[in-house]
Amino acid sequence: MSEKANRNNTPQEPQKVIALLRYDRTPPTAEQLKAIRDILSERLWEPTLEVVPRRDMTVDGGFIIDVGGVQYDWSDQGRGNQLARHLEQGHRSAADPTSGGLISILKEEVERFELQLEEDEVGHVSYVGDGIALIAGIDHAFYGEIIVFDDGTKGMVMDIRETSVGCILFGKENGLREGSKAIRTFRQAGIPVGEAFLGRVVDALGAPLDGGEEIRESGYRPVEQPAPGIIDREPVSEPMETGILSIDTMFPIGRGQRELIIGDRQTGKTSIALDTILNQKNGNVICIYVAIGQKASTIARLINTLKTSGAMEYTIVVSSTAADPAPLQYIAPYAGTALAEYFMHEGKDVLIVYDDLSKHAVAYRSLSLLLERPPGREAYPGDVFYLHSRLLERASKLSRALGGGSITALPIIETQGGDVSAYIPTNVISITDGQIFLEADLFFGGMRPAVNVGLSVSRVGSAAQCRAMKRASGSIRIDLAQYREMAVFTQFSSDLDEITQRQLRHGEVLMELLKQPLGHPLSMEEQVILLVLANSGLMDMIPKARVAEVKRHVLRHFKQRQQQICKELSERRDLSDNLKSKILAAGEAYLERERKG
Numbered sequence: 374m375s376e377k378a379n380r381n382n383t384p385q386e387p388q389k390v391i392a393l394l395r396y397d398r399t400p401p402t403a404e405q406l407k408a409i410r411d412i413l414s415e416r417l418w419e420p421t422l423e424v425v426p427r428r429d430m431t432v433d434g435g436f437i438i439d440v441g442g443v444q445y446d447w448s449d450q451g452r453g454n455q456l457a458r459h460l461e462q463g464h465r466s467a468a469d470p471t472s473g474g475l476i477s478i479l480k481e482e483v484e485r486f487e488l489q490l491e492e493d494e495v496g497h498v499s500y501v502g503d504g505i506a507l508i509a510g511i512d513h514a515f516y517g518e519i520i521v522f523d524d525g526t527k528g529m530v531m532d533i534r535e536t537s538v539g540c541i542l543f544g545k546e547n548g549l550r551e552g553s554k555a556i557r558t559f560r561q562a563g564i565p566v567g568e569a570f571l572g573r574v575v576d577a578l579g580a581p582l583d584g585g586e587e588i589r590e591s592g593y594r595p596v597e598q599p600a601p602g603i604i605d606r607e608p609v610s611e612p613m614e615t616g617i618l619s620i621d622t623m624f625p626i627g628r629g630q631r632e633l634i635i636g637d638r639q640t641g642k643t644s645i646a647l648d649t650i651l652n653q654k655n656g657n658v659i660c661i662y663v664a665i666g667q668k669a670s671t672i673a674r675l676i677n678t679l680k681t682s683g684a685m686e687y688t689i690v691v692s693s694t695a696a697d698p699a700p701l702q703y704i705a706p707y708a709g710t711a712l713a714e715y716f717m718h719e720g721k722d723v724l725i726v727y728d729d730l731s732k733h734a735v736a737y738r739s740l741s742l743l744l745e746r747p748p749g750r751e752a753y754p755g756d757v758f759y760l761h762s763r764l765l766e767r768a769s770k771l772s773r774a775l776g777g778g779s780i781t782a783l784p785i786i787e788t789q790g791g792d793v794s795a796y797i798p799t800n801v802i803s804i805t806d807g808q809i810f811l812e813a814d815l816f817f818g819g820m821r822p823a824v825n826v827g828l829s830v831s832r833v834g835s836a837a838q839c840r841a842m843k844r845a846s847g848s849i850r851i852d853l854a855q856y857r858e859m860a861v862f863t864q865f866s867s868d869l870d871e872i873t874q875r876q877l878r879h880g881e882v883l884m885e886l887l888k889q890p891l892g893h894p895l896s897m898e899e900q901v902i903l904l905v906l907a908n909s910g911l912m913d914m915i916p917k918a919r920v921a922e923v924k925r926h927v928l929r930h931f932k933q934r935q936q937q938i939c940k941e942l943s944e945r946r947d948l949s950d951n952l953k954s955k956i957l958a959a960g961e962a963y964l965e966r967e968r969k970g
Contacts, residue, residue: 390419392440395429442510444495494557501549504698505743506540508555514538519558524548529562532744539744541700564708566715567591574690577705596707600766607770612837613781616652616894619824619887623850627837629770629779635786636811642785644891646726652894660688661725663709666732669694702736713780720776729785734797751796758800807831841948845904856880878913885920898942906960
């Protein structure tokens with residue numbers, strides 16, 4: 374047998390595993406090294422493990438052991454961190470202690486604290502910049518896991534590669550550099566939740582931005598959560614009234630529905646969402662407004678409107694401005710949904726507004742390109758559809774067995790030049806249960822809200838309307854469609870027959886009635902009264918310029934002089950023939966006096 378074959382058949386000695394023990398001043402004794410080696414060998418299943426001591430002045434008391442990608446921190450700082458985590462768990466489990474009780478709880482927790490042999494999987498930063506950090510040495514991290522860096526900055530795993538993981542950073546990167554230590558937390562990215570968030574303005578991580586006191590959370594929910602399954606849901610049947618006549622009559626929204634608001638820049642998309650929030654006053658709906666990439670001044674004006682109207686009492690604002698880094702803009706809608714899910718599982722109805730998902734997709738595109746993912750159509754990554762589908766699928770109406778709560782989602786998408794066939798708009802249209810399309814030409818023509826009747830739709834339809842609204846709506850959508858088509862063909866005609874003139878007059882009055890100023894949502898009773906009077910033709914003879922004025926006067930008259938009609942509509946939420954006759958009689962008498970006076 375050749376010498377080469379002999380060498381190949383010689384059994385190889387097992388390679389030793391080195392554990393580096395770093396200490397500050399006092400080196401460990403031989404007995405201590407042997408005890409440490411025995412513990413680590415048993416824990417790591419490495420019989421050939423060898424402990425090598427090395428002096429390291431950066432270690433502050435005690436010692437730190439590094440073996441492979443795992444670290445055991447028994448330094449003074451490591452022991453302090455372990456005690457802090459122990460106290461935090463005790464603090465979370467305590468049921469709203471008083472100041473005196475809190476001190477006794479802390480003393481008890483400190484007394485029963487025992488130092489544990491905790492192992493941390495540790496890596497090191499190989500690249501940092503633009504809100505992104507690449508970490509080498511961490512082999513078992515999962516998507517969405519929180520990573521803590523040695524300067525206290527937190528990040529979330531968003532890219533897993535063969536030799537490294539990519540993190541998005543939730544803080545400033547000034548304290549990070551190549552070689553900085555990164556530690557796994559084995560914890561999914563989440564946000565604190567609870568009743569105390571109502572009326573507050575928070576960032577994408579749940580920290581208060583309104584200068585108020587610290588928010589005491591009731592729990593912690595992951596920002597990424599699977600959507601409820603089909604068995605856990607119920608059909609959408611209860612209305613989420615917006616207070617906007619053109620929407621509640623023709624494109625009703627139900628609790629648990631996802632209705633897209635889409636249109637060009639500055640066409641009133643946020644105004645519709647704001648009116649919907651204002652209309653929930655004195656109701657039982659909790660509202661969450663998520664601002665993504667908006668100007669801070671715009672968000673401040675919206676918050677001021679909510680406070681002035683008394684709507685902030687039941688509203689949470691999750692703010693991620695244009696000045697915030699892309700990771701916070703990316704996580705904001707998921708954080709808002711985690712807050713909404715807390716209330717939904719408490720059996721409550723929630724309305725959540727995402728303003729807007731176009732900027733959310735741009736933030737995700739920036740992160741993906743920085744993580745070197747291949748660009749696709751319009752430079753968006755291939756999973757951008759999944760980005761929004763897994764978000765909006767979480768809006769649902771839960772079954773009664775699960776409490777019957779709901780999340781109604783109003784995502785907003787900005788189009789360019791009215792192009793609804795672009796990449797992101799078509800993605801979100803295919804995910805949602807309908808869309809409200811706002812047309813720029815209508816907006817600048819004075820029709821506000823500028824709802825395009827032809828391109829808007831609600832796939833839930835009349836199932837989300839009360840009986841009174843369903844019966845009062847009548848043929849308003851068909852009448853408006855006929856009017857718009859007829860107005861195009863007759864704009865150059867001078868000789869029109871009486872039937873055509875009547876249809877044009879009726880359409881003009883309907884268009885004027887549907888105009889609604891910002892911040893003035895109408896109650897269900899007011900909408901039903903206007904629809905009954907308009908569909909009967911009683912208002913067709915009013916000059917176009919006076920329709921808005923007469924509309925205000927009619928509603929004031931019914932509110933002050935016909936309180937019984939309004940009360941019956943509000944309580945029964947149905948429109949009987951007798952009640953309809955009362956509305957017509959009262960409206961006709963008032964309009965007759967209006968014409969004479």
